[in-house]
Amino acid sequence: xxxxxxxxxxxxxxxxxxxxxxxxxxxxxxxxxxxxxxxxxxxxxxxxxxxxxxxxxxxxxxxxxxxxxxxxxxxxxxxxxxxxxxxxxxxxxxxxxxxxxxxxxxxxxxxxxxxxxxxxxxxxxxxxxxxxxxxxxxxxxxxxxxxxxxxxxxxx
Amino acid sequence: xxxxxxxxxxxxxxxxxxxxxxxxxxxxxxxxxxxxxxxxxxxxxxxxxxxxxxxxxxxxxxxxxxxxxxxxxxxxxxxxxxxxxxxxxxxxxxxxxxxxxxxxxxxxxxxxxxxxxxxxxxxxxxxxxxxxxxxxxxxxxxxxxxxxxxxxxxxx
DNA sequence: GGCTTACTACTCGGATACTGCTTGTCCGAGTTCAGGGGG
DNA sequence: CCCCCTGAACTCGGACAAGCAGTATCCGAGTAGTAAGCC
Numbered sequence: 140x141x142x143x144x145x146x147x148x149x150x151x152x153x154x155x156x157x158x159x160x161x162x163x164x165x166x167x168x169x170x171x172x173x174x175x176x177x178x179x180x181x182x183x184x185x186x187x188x189x190x191x192x193x194x195x196x197x198x199x200x201x202x203x204x205x206x207x208x209x210x211x212x213x214x215x216x217x218x219x220x221x222x223x224x225x226x227x228x229x230x231x232x233x234x235x236x237x238x239x240x241x242x243x244x245x246x247x248x249x250x251x252x253x254x255x256x257x258x259x260x261x262x263x264x265x266x267x268x269x270x271x272x273x274x275x276x277x278x279x280x281x282x283x284x285x286x287x288x289x290x291x292x293x294x295x
Numbered sequence: 296x297x298x299x300x301x302x303x304x305x306x307x308x309x310x311x312x313x314x315x316x317x318x319x320x321x322x323x324x325x326x327x328x329x330x331x332x333x334x335x336x337x338x339x340x341x342x343x344x345x346x347x348x349x350x351x352x353x354x355x356x357x358x359x360x361x362x363x364x365x366x367x368x369x370x371x372x373x374x375x376x377x378x379x380x381x382x383x384x385x386x387x388x389x390x391x392x393x394x395x396x397x398x399x400x401x402x403x404x405x406x407x408x409x410x411x412x413x414x415x416x417x418x419x420x421x422x423x424x425x426x427x428x429x430x431x432x433x434x435x436x437x438x439x440x441x442x443x444x445x446x447x448x449x450x451x
Numbered sequence: 452g453g454c455t456t457a458c459t460a461c462t463c464g465g466a467t468a469c470t471g472c473t474t475g476t477c478c479g480a481g482t483t484c485a486g487g488g489g490g
Numbered sequence: 491c492c493c494c495c496t497g498a499a500c501t502c503g504g505a506c507a508a509g510c511a512g513t514a515t516c517c518g519a520g521t522a523g524t525a526a527g528c529c
Contacts, residue, residue: 140297140299141383141511142412144385147387147389150408170393174392174396176476182474182503185503195500195501196500197481197484197502198482199483199484199499200483201500214412228302229298230303231303237331238328238330239448242444251431252303254434255370259426261422262418270411270414275407278407289399292397293394299512299513321461332513334515337462341462341463352522354461354462357460357523358461
């Protein structure tokens with residue numbers, strides 16, 4: 140069970156976008172910032188657009204821009220945009236299969252295993268929702284003068 | 296990002312073991328209880344043995360038995376036994392790559408994205424650790440007379 | 452009768468496919484802007 | 491000077507290939523218990 144690496148790419152890309160003076164950047168620039176494969180990064184950014192975190196503009200001078208400030212974006216938004224909203228634990232309802240499934244009276248209500256798993260997963264999602272990209276940006280690039288370095292890295 | 300189906304198998308199998316009058320059962324019985332592929336279930340049970348949740352006995356009258364009562368086993372134990380202890384989010388340290396990695400002064404300390412992700416993941420693991428198999432068993436098979444039905448399903 | 456040996460039933464662990472998801476690439480279609488040509 | 495047309499730059503979306511982890515199976519090795527054989 141591993142989280143897609145696209146999540147890490149998306150987090151850094153969103154933070155980078157928030158640091159630029161122009162509010163828009165091309166995929167090529169965003170990919171070069173961290174040496175990421177351009178075509179595949181595009182795929183991840185499309186997920187962010189569909190999730191309403193980014194806005195894409197076609198044509199020359201086009202590119203991607205933030206749909207809202209990073210302070211209002213959480214890790215949960217990014218994870219669910221990239222990974223999708225489906226729960227991590229997928230209950231196959233094996234309690235209804237095999238000899239026990241045949242012997243047991245037909246049970247109503249959801250599987251207790253699924254319920255417990257979802258409870259834990261909700262705690263995880265809530266914790267992700269408490270982590271804003273704004274705070275992460277501060278810890279990553281909060282030192283004075285760093286913003287100018289980032290902006291310089293985008294001039295090419 | 297999906298959790299292995301072996302986790303669901305392991306949870307049900309552990310609970311079934313706790314309901315039997317004899318404290319030991321063969322893989323064939325445990326697999327037939329929920330119509331699971333016997334060979335692959337063996338692989339999952341081996342993980343549980345290595346994690347100290349099960350004890351395996353070779354030879355005739357051998358089989359698997361619980362290493363401790365299900366009340367003292369949590370979903371966290373099972374998930375970490377099957378999935379391994381590795382964190383779900385694997386930081387590739389892309390902050391050090393590409394143009395930003397070259398322009399930035401070498402940063403000390405761990406990546407802020409990784410730290411935030413692990414904080415959320417800890418909340419998830421803690422929540423898993425609060426779900427005991429004993430309570431799940433009660434919700435699954437707590438009704439009177441159900442234990443006898445389960446035991447009957449194992450007689451063959 | 453007691454001890455040893457052989458057999459049987461079972462688990463263990465590795466080797467080996469198969470499958471589906473993740474990762475990565477490519478290209479045609481659509482969109483927007485700029486620049487040039489014609490009125 | 492203004493409008494329209496064309497081309498360039500860019501994103502979008504799907505199709506497609508490669509790699510890898512999860513899924514599943516099989517078989518030889520090892521082990522424990524039992525039964526038979528030997529002293």
